[in-house]
Amino acid sequence: MDEDDQRDERAADRSPLLEVRNLVKRFPVRHGLTQRLAGHVAAVDGVSLTVGPGETLGLVGESGCGKSTVAKLITRLERPTSGSIHFAARDLAGLNETALRPLRRDLQMVFQDPFSSLNPRHTVRQILAGAYRYQGLEPDQPAEELLARVGLEAGHADRHPHEFSGGQAQRIGIARALALRPKLVVCDEPVSALDVSVQAQILNLLRDLQDEYGLSYLFIAHDLGAVRQISTRIAVMYLGSVVETADRDTLFAQPAHPYTHALLSAVPLPDPDLEASRERIVLHGDLPSPLDPPSGCRFRTRCLKADELCAAERPQLRTIALGQQVACHYPERTP
Amino acid sequence: TGGGGGAAGANAVAVKGGTLHVLSTLDLEHLDPARNYVTSSEDVSRLIYRTLTTFAAAPGQAGGKVVPDLATDTGRPSDGAKTWTFTLKPGAKFEDGRPITSRDVKYGVERTFAAELPEGPPYARMWLAGGESYKGPYKDPAGLASIEAPDDSTVVFHLNRPVADFGSAVSLPMFAPVPQDKDTGVTYDSRPFSSGPYKIDSFDPKKRLTLVRNTNWDPATDTVRKGLPDKVVIDLGLDTAVVDQRLIAGQGEDANAVAMEPIGPASVGRVLTDPQLKSRLVTGDSINTRYLSINTRHKPLDDVRVRQAIAYALDKDALRTTRGGPIAGDLATSLLPPSLGYQTEDPYPSKDGRGDPDRAKALLAEAGHASDLTLTLDAPASAAGKAQAEAVQASLGRAGISVKINEISSSAFYSTVGNTSQEHDLVIAGWSPDWPGASTYLPIVFDGRLITSQGNNDYAQYDSPAVEAQIDKIAAIGDPAAAQAAYGQLAQQIMQDAPVVPFLWDKAPILVGGNVAGAYGHVAYVGRLDLVSLGLRK
Amino acid sequence: MTVIRKLVSQRSAALAFAVVAGLVLLAVAAPLITWIAGSSPTAFHGDAVDPGLGGLPRGAAGGISARHWLGVEPVNGRDVLARVVYGAQVSLLIAVLATVLSVLLGTALGLVAGFFGGWVDTVIGRTMDLLLSFPSLIFMIALISAAPGTDRRLLLVVVLGFFGWPYVGRIVRGQAMVLARGEFVAAARVLGASRRALLVREVLPNLTGPVLVVATMSIPGYIATEAGLSFLGVGVQAPTPSWGQMIATAVPWYASDPAYFLIPGVFLFVTVLAFNVLGDAVRDALDPRSQRR
Amino acid sequence: MTLLTVRDLAVEFRSGVRAVDGLDLDLDTGRVLGVVGESGSGKSVTSLAVLGLLRDAQVSGEIRFDGQELTALDRRALRRLRGNRIAMIFQDPLSCLNPYYSVAFQIAEAYRAHHRAGRKQAHRVAVRMLDRVGIPEPERRARCYPHEFSGGMRQRVMIAMALCLEPDLLIADEPTTALDVTVQAQILQLLRELREEAGTAIMLITHDMGVVAGLADQVVVMHQGRAVERGPVRDVFHRPQEPYTRGLLACVPRIDGPLPDRLPTLGAIT
């Protein structure tokens, strides 16, 4: 994979900031009255990713495919079952909480629900101070300054979260994440809970902050439009694994995985004429249960191209073009 | 109210038949004759089994007279009252029709020695020759040699000392006959074999005892029991207020009911102000004396002045009020009640028995305990026990003595205060002789030589050599009248030391249903109704 | 503070609040009140009762008179008013302290169980289940009667608090479980917060609402239980008065001297009711969802 | 022919919130009317007002359905209309299905509320409807409970329930918002087919401009309880008259077309 990285135009000369390899997370699943152990969900099933400095990696996929779990593993809110998470030359996977603490300054997170990610009992000032306090640091910038950075007013500092709108609350969450001047911010669907107009504001804000502080983002979303807007590179997940990664433009112009293809064609376009004329690939069936994933290629149950090979053998990610990797036996685009 | 035991419905004629109901707030602790040593159980058991002698079925002091029951007379002493011979009446039968023999009496007494059957009176063990080492028929089937049954109708007791009133002692349930083949050991308690007018139909402890007629009981052999109702149903463990109110209302079956225990203080007002109710109230005299026991071995109670101060301070009237006021009895001024024929003058008098805190304070000051005297009172955790304890607390409080109350579960009360290491400073107690007279009272309660670490009756732990010498002297007196007079003097002698402060001579005001006849309080059963004489009018 | 404003804006809650405040005042001012009324909770007044009638108070309605504003107890003639106000002191104090104890225990253990989950939760959760399935009244009585000599008031507080904490613990555990999964806790963890900080700074402040509600709701429960235990004969020991004990002694008298039974009974009822109304109101005020008035 | 006409609709809640304020709508038989707008613009309230399902609210204005004035109808008549002639599907299909009853029961229940039909017959209708909305193995799945279905399947169940009585009007309140894009595509496809087959008019409520573009004939843009713009889909999308509509269209990041450096936004920071 090192070769791929070298080929990556942005990260060519520098080593990646975050490098995730073969990450696996299994959860035990208990069921019903009996709380019987029904098995294990492989929420994340061998994910490998890299994020370079100043880069934004978009991670898209449908509900339940394991995006949030990836985010939680990287921020070590969950302990991985196996695999490695190299960040700033350390493998986070095995570290304990104490050893992690200093590293956390460089690795922050923005959450999906702006309200539930803010402690309702704390004022904005307390929330922001928490960033320093938990690291055992003295605040190096007042809350007002942090708020100003995300476009809020100084007067907001002494209010409680419920006194804000969703967009404002998400800005507070972003301010908190940025307080320690991290290198990488993992954003788990930061705009899905927001109204369309507010969504645009937050996307713009994230972009501005990236330019200003040279941040890297791991930007998780199921909304392809938002991902396209903010990402430089995009990874598509399906049922716990990455099926395709590509530069933004490549992915939208020439998707190689049948799933990516279907996904793109399913996004409704706000243009009646295009909608009327467009070729639609409507996938049949639902996402299979991660408790009992299909053999071989995870996507084969819904794939038009699937054959015995797909059922027998799980395709590995392979590079098919500059900056494009796909895990498919029959990619739409061949190298 | 006055002495003599008023008899409600005395002139009404009781007829044979019907179901008599008895409402009791207590439980019948033991029906097994070997273990039966509580007045209410004794009263009830007189319906079920017979003893060699028994008390006369009569109101007032006449009831204190011991008369022959199974025996033809009240016993024939010989060998200076060390040997007692009884002859059984012919024709007395058990419930299965077999005749009652002297062997059944012998066996019944032998049973009382068994450790499995505790709680009975101590007399057999104390008096019967060889009794100290006999372990009862279960361990020692050979029996006790000092009880002889030379033929079916003769039983001879050999005592280890002269006992003048052994004839009275054999009125106790422990002298009831028990056929050996009917002995079920510990479980005999719930179904003793009947020799009296009734046998047990069913018994549910703390709930109900149902007695039905014993057809093999021959009234001709029994001069005491009337055996009028066909059935006697005794409801147990009822609430005092409920018993009172049911009898006050007196409706339905309750017209055929009587109370087992005296009315509660809360009902006194209602009963006394209603002539109709008052006419259904039977007040029986008793030979019970209630007193506050002062632990003479605890400091500073070993100082007689402190004890006398307590005797002065105690508000006897307040204590009586907790039991229902004047109707509950007369204020006690000495140890022996007038119902036993004694003079009663109070060495620690106060106006209306309300106590004299000033005298008490003076005595305390003299003893050097004018302040800071704190005593602990052991009291049963019953409503009455608590009320009395509070009254003691309040009245001693007036004399500057602060009293802490130690509540003890009612059932464990006597065994706790009878344990000399667990007993505290003060105990509310009392004594009712086993038969009228002082012989089962003063020598048992005030003889310091009898103090045991457990099962002690001398809660004052009073131990006076002078008194003990006197007790021995009286025991040797053969003439009952002389003995009675000597006991009177002994009582006064004890009172000087104030080991106890008597405060009440009980009376038992008992409600009976409108259709019940033959009700009177029996002096031997602490003034409660003599159940064997009760009957219904129609 | 908005909570209090919300509370006072409801008429029933304001009334309940006033009653509770009044009762607390009554309890605190008990010595003053008895001084004004010239009575004492322990002094016998033999002249106020008629021994000839079994100790029934002289005069109408349980002996209500200028000297004894709420009458006297039968038998011993103690002043009912004095006993009621001192009884309020005892009953309220026991209930409040038992609440404090159960809230402390319940919050601490519930928080730990809910937050950490796993075997800690299993152990604490099972303990709570166990205590909840105890026939606690029987057990309390057995326990209290088994420990003579100790101060009953203290014992009551301990026993009530001990058997009460699982009720608090269950609620706190549930809340803590939800909160622990909350994103703001995850956010604090990402910032490097220690477990202690998470518990104390992040989760705990969010429990004040539910804890306040269970606390308010459990006070009337404890008052009633204390009274019930006194009623069953294992309450506060004489001569200290408590309402339950007053009612218990009044039981045999309920037909002959109803006032004696009714006065402490009504006080008890009103107190419990007021606390219940207040508890409801606090819950509604803290729970924006409920428009249940 | 106009099926539904709403004139000057206003809804005021007891709390004083004026959720809808002078709204006009027109929907022709067999056509699809898209109602778009941001969260809180009053879309759902409007739909509930049409069905008379609002509680604690003051509804004024006219709601004319197939010539009948709904606001004037008594409760019985309104009830007979619900489900039978106007059906509704909601955003969150899980919470909209009762967890205690099998899906077939819930569909059959709707059928039996308006037809004299035995349990068996109603059940058969339910199974047929499940088949029609594309649920595999309908016989078996009919006896399943809502929690045993995926989100898309549940929405299919809701649609089956709504369509089992062949209503004239289907009000779909954000029918795909809770679903993934691929599933959304399936549901939209299903709605398209149903509309073609049954000729049911649809009032499609959504905040997704793309969904409207793909399905609706007419569109109404709502903002703060009012319609700010209305017209045929093409006109509104290609030549929006109102700045608000223009903003709404522009601020959504798209997967096609040029990529702006910054997205245009609607007004100030909120």
Place this chain on the structure above:
Amino acid sequence: MILYLLRRLAVTAAILLVICAATFAIFYLMPADPAQGACGKACSPERITEIRTTLGLNHSPLSQFGDYLTGIVSGRTYGTGEHAVNCPFPCLGFSFQTNQPVWQMLTSRLPASFSIAVGAAVLWLAVGVAAGVVSALRCGSLWDRAAMTAALGGVSLPIYFTALVLQYLLVVQLDLLPYPQVEPLTTDPVGWAQSMVMPWITLAMLYAGIYARVTRGEMLESLGQNYVRTARAKGLPEITVVRRHALRPALMPIVTIFGMDLGALLGGALITESVFGLPGVGKLAADAISSADQPVILGVTLFAASFVVLANLLVDLVYAVLDPRVRAVG
């Protein structure tokens, strides 16, 4: 499912074991000596030792506890020889105060407790749930406020207070009912009912208040559910909407508390039975406590706890039947 049941039963047994051990331990902390209770007034030191031997009190606490547990599963014999006391299976101890096996005492008291609990439960369910439902449907109305005030009043009334006021009114003053007594239903149905009316009302007043409040809360909750809106949108008659879609889910939590309450009551309504003097398990407990009859206290505690624990189990199983979400996976 069978496995689950077995596991639950094992847990239940474990809980009972712990309760048993805890209760047992308390009696070792208790200064009162069971032998002293059985020995009574005229008790000599030798006798007490003999009684202690018979009762096995001279063994270590642990081995006594072992004996106790053995007794439960296989019965036991106190003392030795011809006149030993046999306490057959299931031996929850033997009361030497009443000379009965505790189990026999419990079972003889159960009918009274059962009558009280079941009758009261029927009454409070009918009244409480109905009042709660109506209140929820007319939330905010005069009826609602009146019913909820009454419910709160019922909840706040101490049981013994209600009981005695009832008795004063119905028995002492109005003479409508006799004093409660135990009449078996089979021999005297009228007397049985008459004696049960007051305990029923007493308990029902408390619990109906609780249930009305809970029902109302749950009903409001379920009435606000989206599926109720769906049901209305389907055009179902309002009565069906309420009954089928609002009440049914609202009853689920009520099943839980009902199971627990009934379980607790079957284990004896301590205060009610004591006040009315009805010989149920609760009265047995009260009496045993006041007479320090420790084997009985221990037995009642265990007995009452088993009802609660079994009720718990039963509630869970009922849940599994009623709630498809729990039922399906398992």
